[in-house]
Amino acid sequence: MATPREPDAFLADVERRAYKTAWFAVHNEENALDIVQDSMLKLAESYSDPPSG
Amino acid sequence: MTRPADELPTLFQRILQNTIRDFYRRTKVRSTWTTLFSALGDGEDEDDQDKIDRLRATDAEKAKRPEEALEQRQMLDILENELAKLPARQREAFLMRYCEGLTAEAMGRLPGQRQNPLFTSHTGSGSGSESKRNTAITHETDRPTSPQEDLLAKAMVSALDQSAGALPSSITARLAQMREQALAHQKQWQSAIQLAGQSTHRAMGSLFSDSFGSATDWRRWAASAGILLLTGAFMFWQAQTQIEDLASENSALLSEALPPNALIDKGFKIWLFSGTPA
Numbered sequence: 454m455a456t457p458r459e460p461d462a463f464l465a466d467v468e469r470r471a472y473k474t475a476w477f478a479v480h481n482e483e484n485a486l487d488i489v490q491d492s493m494l495k496l497a498e499s500y501s502d503p504p505s506g
Numbered sequence: 507m508t509r510p511a512d513e514l515p516t517l518f519q520r521i522l523q524n525t526i527r528d529f530y531r532r533t534k535v536r537s538t539w540t541t542l543f544s545a546l547g548d549g550e551d552e553d554d555q556d557k558i559d560r561l562r563a564t565d566a567e568k569a570k571r572p573e574e575a576l577e578q579r580q581m582l583d584i585l586e587n588e589l590a591k592l593p594a595r596q597r598e599a600f601l602m603r604y605c606e607g608l609t610a611e612a613m614g615r616l617p618g619q620r621q622n623p624l625f626t627s628h629t630g631s632g633s634g635s636e637s638k639r640n641t642a643i644t645h646e647t648d649r650p651t652s653p654q655e656d657l658l659a660k661a662m663v664s665a666l667d668q669s670a671g672a673l674p675s676s677i678t679a680r681l682a683q684m685r686e687q688a689l690a691h692q693k694q695w696q697s698a699i700q701l702a703g704q705s706t707h708r709a710m711g712s713l714f715s716d717s718f719g720s721a722t723d724w725r726r727w728a729a730s731a732g733i734l735l736l737t738g739a740f741m742f743w744q745a746q747t748q749i750e751d752l753a754s755e756n757s758a759l760l761s762e763a764l765p766p767n768a769l770i771d772k773g774f775k776i777w778l779f780s781g782t783p784a
Contacts, residue, residue, distance in 0.1 A: 461689055463514045468681040469673055471522055478526045482677070488529055490684045492522045497692030499517060 460500055464493060 468489065475485035475492075673681075 460514065460692065461685065463518070464685045464688065465682075467515070467518065468685055469678065471518070472673065472677065472681055474522065475526060479529060484529065484533075486677070486680055486684070488522070488525050489681065490688070491528075492518065492525045493684055493688035494691055495521045495525065496514075496518050497688040498695050499521070500514070500692060 460497065464496075468493075 471492065472485055472489050475488040476482065479485055479488065
């Protein structure tokens with residue numbers, strides 16, 4: 454079972470590169486940050502979902 | 507309650523890709539993928555060209571030996587040329603593969619291995635353009651990567667990673683803040699799910715099992731059953747009276763004697779005897 458630390462460490466690890474990827478995609482700082490934030494929130498939501506079955 | 511941690515990179519990569527796609531749909535920037543790497547080549551966008559130049563400068567500065575700087579510059583040149591050849595759709599695929607590269611790296615696989623994540627097949631993007639696949643980046647997993655392709659992959663990853671490592675503190679601070687928010691959101695979400703689960707369980711329990719557990723619960727059960735019964739009885743009685751009312755109205759209409767005026771009316775008499783209306 455994953456602990457709350459795991460997503461924290463994971464996001465800390467990838468957030469810069471995720472931002473960079475988003476920036477390369479949209480060429481805009483604010484939009485890239487928005488995309489990363491959206492992605493983080495979605496990850497948090499789906500990571501909290503109980504496993505099916 | 508949670509998914510296994512090794513799902514995280516794949517999950518996040520998919521989410522990031524979808525969010526970027528959603529962003530394009532929302533803003534309807536159709537040409538974004540086409541201009542995605544155009545700044546690397548023709549420099550039509552001044553701002554982006556500046557950023558690329560800065561990236562190059564950083565590369566050169568960071569390199570300890572001149573030949574290292576030259577090598578990096580050459581790699582970026584190859585990168586530019588290769589990317590310039592790519593159709594828009596494959597540039598998209600390339601970026602998505604960069605995301606996958608990050609995922610693979612996060613899972614302990616590094617680019618440059620035979621299963622180079624930058625060049626593995628990407629399901630979902632590029633489908634339908636198989637016939638047009640004419641560049642280094644578009645072959646499938648099984649084919650071994652050529653040195654040039656490896657170089658390109660490494661250049662891409664190193665260029666992006668270097669710029670990612672050299673992000674301004676304002677950006678990194680905001681990223682950290684976002685992470686905190688997302689984790690707080692996760693906790694809220696998690697407790698909401700737990701709460702919903704518990705309350706549903708409790709509600710079902712109080713209805714079906716706990717009710718029979720103790721005397722007080724039994725009385726409560728009986729009381730609600732009584733109320734239910736009374737409500738049912740009242741509704742039945744109401745329906746019955748309504749039917750009775752309708753029946754009496756109907757019979758009154760049917761059995762009522764013809765009004766005297768009807769008999770006086772000539773037209774009615776004619777109608778009565780002829781069988782047709784006047």
